[in-house]
Amino acid sequence: MASVPHTEIKRICCIGAGYVGGPTCSVIALKCPHIIVTIVDLNPARIAAWNSEDFALPIYEPGLEDVVRQTRGRNLFFSTEVDKAVQEADLIFVSVNTPTKTSGVGAGYAADLNYVESATRHIAQVATSSKIVVEKSTVPCRTASSMRTILESNSRPGCHFDILSNPEFLAEGTAIADLYNPDRVLIGALDTPEGAAACAALSSVYANWVPKERILNVGLWSSELSKLAANALLAQRISSINALSAICETTGADVREVAHAVGLDSRIGSKFLRASVGFGGSCFQKDILNLVYLSESLHLPEVAKYWRSVVDMNEWQKLRFAKTVVDNLFGTITNKRIAVLGFAFKADTGDTRESPAITLVKSFVAERAKVAVYDPQVSHDQIWMDMQSACSTPKQELSKQLTLHTDAQSTFAGASAIVVVTEWAEFASPNFDWEGAFAAMTKPAFVFDGRGIVNGARLREIGFKVVTIGRGENL
Numbered sequence: 168m169a170s171v172p173h174t175e176i177k178r179i180c181c182i183g184a185g186y187v188g189g190p191t192c193s194v195i196a197l198k199c200p201h202i203i204v205t206i207v208d209l210n211p212a213r214i215a216a217w218n219s220e221d222f223a224l225p226i227y228e229p230g231l232e233d234v235v236r237q238t239r240g241r242n243l244f245f246s247t248e249v250d251k252a253v254q255e256a257d258l259i260f261v262s263v264n265t266p267t268k269t270s271g272v273g274a275g276y277a278a279d280l281n282y283v284e285s286a287t288r289h290i291a292q293v294a295t296s297s298k299i300v301v302e303k304s305t306v307p308c309r310t311a312s313s314m315r316t317i318l319e320s321n322s323r324p325g326c327h328f329d330i331l332s333n334p335e336f337l338a339e340g341t342a343i344a345d346l347y348n349p350d351r352v353l354i355g356a357l358d359t360p361e362g363a364a365a366c367a368a369l370s371s372v373y374a375n376w377v378p379k380e381r382i383l384n385v386g387l388w389s390s391e392l393s394k395l396a397a398n399a400l401l402a403q404r405i406s407s408i409n410a411l412s413a414i415c416e417t418t419g420a421d422v423r424e425v426a427h428a429v430g431l432d433s434r435i436g437s438k439f440l441r442a443s444v445g446f447g448g449s450c451f452q453k454d455i456l457n458l459v460y461l462s463e464s465l466h467l468p469e470v471a472k473y474w475r476s477v478v479d480m481n482e483w484q485k486l487r488f489a490k491t492v493v494d495n496l497f498g499t500i501t502n503k504r505i506a507v508l509g510f511a512f513k514a515d516t517g518d519t520r521e522s523p524a525i526t527l528v529k530s531f532v533a534e535r536a537k538v539a540v541y542d543p544q545v546s547h548d549q550i551w552m553d554m555q556s557a558c559s560t561p562k563q564e565l566s567k568q569l570t571l572h573t574d575a576q577s578t579f580a581g582a583s584a585i586v587v588v589t590e591w592a593e594f595a596s597p598n599f600d601w602e603g604a605f606a607a608m609t610k611p612a613f614v615f616d617g618r619g620i621v622n623g624a625r626l627r628e629i630g631f632k633v634v635t636i637g638r639g640e641n642l
């Protein structure tokens with residue numbers, strides 16, 4: 168095949184200044200001082216936060232502020248001027264949201280590609296020169312083909328678009344470390360000279376800091392499917408260990424010992440085997456449901472059922488934990504105060520999307536408990552928004568049962584139980600004032616550890632009754 172020389176990338180535009188676009192392109196700007204990176208978004212409040220003088224960035228991510236401080240105004244810019252940034256760029260990342268559809272065909276399963284499509288149409292409409300368009304969002308297999316059709320059908324004469332798939336594998340809370348040192352960068356391209364040239368151009372951007380052997384070039388469809396597959400396999404491990412946690416609780420086995428023992432088998436590996444209240448976050452559930460939808464569309468009902476069970480197990484785990492709380496508190500939590508520690512879906516993020524805390528607090532509210540919530544990062548506005556929507560109840564009504572706190576200790580006064588939902592370091596710290604908590608609570612005082620992070624022996628010495636997920640010798 169004749170080769171085509173690749174474009175030297177001088178200007179990058181990223182459409183979508185969210186959890187992926189923001190950190191990813193900030194790190195590109197840091198590692199590639201010779202490239203001008205402009206991150207654009209339709210949401211002016213989000214862009215204003217990225218540009219805020221006191222660096223009150225719209226997302227909390229360890230290390231991110233430092234990267235933005237070093238690059239903003241140098242070769243990194245945040246803007247709402249989408250057209251200008253698109254026109255000036257050689258390469259455009261499409262990093263917009265792809266939530267699960269809530270209505271119409273595939274509702275509850277399929278990805279809503281409306282944002283990807285309108286960003287793509289917009290590129291075609293305003294671009295005045297050829298571009299490399301990179302699918303950064305997580306999308307169903309063969310979305311690149313739809314993007315190509317939209318671009319080709321709407322472009323101005325003389326404008327040519329090459330499409331690449333470059334899914335993102337960062338995890339929230341460790342995004343900057345993940346971007347600095349990725350296990351791999353996956354780039355999918357069409358098997359054509361133009362595809363290879365576009366792939367080489369993007370590879371050369373990453374090659375500024377990622378070792379060449381970790382930059383993987385594959386076909387477009389493999390790249391798209393690999394992203395869904397990676398999330399599905401990661402989530403499947405959590406559902407597997409959570410299924411085992413239920414067996415541990417009734418047999419006297421300890422899920423941490425089981426995870427350690429099986430994880431030492433190099434074929435299994437030790438990561439992603441922490442039993443929990445269930446996985447949360449904006450992507451695992453959405454991407455698996457997307458895979459379920461894809462399987463069903465391909466007339467593979469057994470495959471669909473297999474992946475569906477990973478999500479079903481996760482739902483069951485969350486509700487099982489909520490029931491454990493009620494069962495141990497003598498079958499009722501009506502009017503009892505339940506202190507909930509943590510609301511984010513995992514530690515080191517302020518993100519609450521699909522957080523197990525939402526399901527747990529909702530079920531405690533349904534049992535007519537008084538729920539007191541503390542999270543070190545999540546804003547109270549966000550918690551009210553999540554809970555009003557989950558309970559379909561206005562704030563005024565909800566506030567009769569739900570209070571939000573700015574410190575852990577104030578949640579404990581008169582509480583019957585503490586429920587640890589997020590694995591914030593603060594709750595696992597030896598300095599955490601468990602004695603103070605015990606003194607403030609009604610007796611017997613319970614701790615339900617949904618993350619296996621508290622020191623059960625120490626808490627029992629203080630007088631607590633302790634129930635830890637996946638451990639037989641509870642209380």
Ligand SMILES: NC(=O)C1=CN([C@@H]2O[C@H](COP(=O)(O)OP(=O)(O)OC[C@H]3O[C@@H](n4cnc5c(N)ncnc54)[C@H](O)[C@@H]3O)[C@@H](O)[C@H]2O)C=CC1
Nearest residue numbers: 183184185186187208209210263264265282286304305335
């Ligand atoms: N959150 C995560 O940790 C990861 C997410 N992903 C994927 O990356 C994609 C983006 O996810 P997040 O960054 O979390 O979403 P997000 O919701 O935080 O950010 C998306 C942004 O795109 C903006 N947007 C939507 N349409 C636009 C348009 N036409 N023009 C300009 N801006 C537009 C929205 O206003 C929003 O600020 C999703 O497909 C997700 O599945 C992939 C890996 C990790």
Ligand SMILES: O=C(O)[C@H]1O[C@H](OP(=O)(O)OP(=O)(O)OC[C@H]2O[C@@H](n3ccc(=O)[nH]c3=O)[C@H](O)[C@@H]2O)[C@H](O)[C@@H](O)[C@@H]1O
Nearest residue numbers: 335336337338339405439440441443446447448450512513
């Ligand atoms: O596509 C995405 O959005 C991203 O989804 C996950 O990243 P993220 O959801 O940010 O965070 P994870 O660390 O994967 O945790 C997800 C959930 O699983 C839970 N978890 C994780 C690991 C574990 O052993 N047990 C467990 O319950 C976490 O507490 C959290 O609720 C993947 O890890 C990323 O590779 C991927 O890019």
